[in-house]
Amino acid sequence: MVARINSGKSIKGALNYNEQKVVQGKAQFLMAENYPVAQESLTYEQKLQVLKQQAALNERVVTNCVHISLNFETNEKILPAVLNSIVLDYVTQIGFAEQPFLVYRHLDAAHPHVHIVATNIQSDGKRISLHNLGRERSEPAREQIELRYGLIRARGRGNDQQEQQELAALQPGAVTRTSYGKEETKRAITQIVTLALQKYNVTSLPELNAVLNQFGVTADRGHEESNTYRNGGLLYCMIDEQGKPVGVPIKASKLYDMPTLKRLEKKFERNKGYRKPLKARLSAQIDRVFRRYTQITKQTLISELKKQNIHLVFRENKDGLIYGLTYVDHLNRSVFNGSDLGKEYSAKAVLERLAGKDRKIESGREWNQREGFTLKAGTQHFLKVPVPGQIVHALLDQQEPDIAPTVSRKRRKKKGEQEQSINL
Template sequence: MIAKIGKGANLYGVINYNFQKVASENGQILGLNNMPESLNGTYSVSYLMKCFDPYLTANHKTEKTIRHISLNPDPSDYLNDEKLVAIANEYMTKMEFEKQPYIIFKHTDIERTHIHIVTTCVRSDGRKIQDYNDHKRSMAICRNIEKEYGLLPATEKLTKDELNFRPVKYNKGNIKSQISAVVRYLPQHYQFQTFGGFNALLSLFNITAEEVKGEIQGQPKNGLVYFALDEKGNKASNPFKASLFGKKAGIEFLHSHFDESKIAMKSSPAKSILKNTCESVLALTSSEAEFKKQLAKQGINIVVRRNDEGRIYGVTFIDHESHSVWNGSQLGKNLSANFFNEYWTIGAKPINNDDGLDQINDLPIHHLFDFIDEGILNNLTENFIEGMGSIIPGSPGEDFEEVDFENRMKRKSKRKRRKL
């Protein structure tokens, strides 16, 4: 379980944010602590705000009086509402907030069901609850709760790198959140040297990026926008500015990542291993579909780009074992776009430097693909990840709206300090 603690002064903002989830049927109030319940069991933003008045009016010195806490169990941990409330109450008790007024909200707008708690750090006598080292204390409390309730430890999950990206499904809504969960974290797990390589990787998750160039007051400015793709690879959403997803999704960060990847991949042994694997598979297959299918068994994706006339102008190999992305020409002429265009259209014979290769059917299936039925592999396409869910290590399911809300609260706080 992962806990996040937000600190601010906007009580209305945090309560209204959670109420929007309730209004859209993506959330509900699970419980109140040290707050009077309404007569009819329904609540409003104004009603809940009034419950905090005695505490907030008792202290005019503390700037950030509001705490907005989220508790995020692992998606595989099934917890009913009763257990969620029990976990929330135990967490708040161990954080010394058991006598404070607080509201427990459950959010269900993403695959990972989680809870939010709104409270204040001001006691009824006006004294502030000390929050020194509270993040470290919070982590220790989460580890204890995991043991007590038999939850999957967050530290174990992170060290085993089992967190998953998910392909974007444009027809299921929350496109911005879906794109954010991919583009903000891919550079942390994959090395790619060019914008084309980045886009090839994005295509596995039904996303594409485009550079936007222009001038502002005579100065050249470059930007980046992201789109969701449909099952045919066509744009299926409005453009989303990279700035919506943070600096790590922007063009400047990506260019620095390109440079770092070039240095790291230059001496990487993954290149020769990937080249040998591709050449051995190529020597024993005669069609594009079979080549892709057999590479998939080895944990390798190939993304082929064609122009309107059907000519292949780009080939990118994505090695999920080494988490690296390679242009075909980087691996060799016999793995370049020109070669595949000739081989798969006019039957030019591939270069084979190894006469002692085993038959392709004897190659072991890569462990990443152990769970895939052979029938699925027989019908594999370049967008195969869409059909079988997530297999690639990635980021935790994250609600982009929550991140965006936290960032807006921080910006408001900074503006207030400037005015002072």
């Protein structure tokens, strides 16, 4: 799904654009939300007046019209009820749920798409800021909606390679020790933190650090007796491959977008509602690895998951004892502690399944270029007919007449009946 947001000064112009499409048979009026009249009986004048009266509550705001289009992939078949749900979900996430707005489904392109006409002036006269609305609200909403409704991801085809390149460029080695300094460190940390928060569904500071640590950054609250901790502060600093701080720590309030602890906690809370589909996918990927082995070592488990773009972190205490696991799913941009996925994915359960050497489950089938999957030579198929025994021979030797089964003759349909069934 791709969302395009346009803001302007003419509510009438945006409304006329959609209404003319309806007259031409190129669009359908879908819904009107927060209107005092039922949408079935709404006239053109009523649609316009409600939006204009709301916008008039703050005449100092010149740009008071918002015109959004939600565009879906050409081969996506979306039921009307699902489409309505997607629109309401999107509008809620960008902060327009309480605003009067109109929705039209356009039919003049190969891909399904809808248009939303609204005003950013609220009922108390305050305006909804349109600055960075696309980056800060629309983009996170789009990504969550794609996952929730199983839509084709806008970033899934053309931009995946670009995203991987962006993230790869931010590996710990990308900023060398010799280049550490206040400006260089601040710039590098800003890039990494911004990308991590935009692309990964994290619900706690440890989960965020599980992502940041892989790119040479950590978010630190300080020790419990420090002023930083007591005041709810947060510091970001670069770390080396051993996880030790290097360079100059930067206050969260000094970074772009100010990723302070207070702001992060709000984002963590929002992300919790979107974890269910991500949780199911990650669990299935981990299960596939374990199904390939009767015995598996720690290193093999890590490497097998890495092939699926999953980074497994073994959390250890100061004494080197493992007390938890964290799964960082780079493909689906999610982070889960093992216990959040289920008991079988927790540190205790996984450690009990690890062995000193690998024992892979051998498949009895192999790939043949011509015939597809076939049995390997010397492999006995579990459906292979066994060699007949004495009892089988005795049964086969019995001479009994073959009795043909009776087959009921179907009544032939009359000509009228045949034509009726064809019409149905």
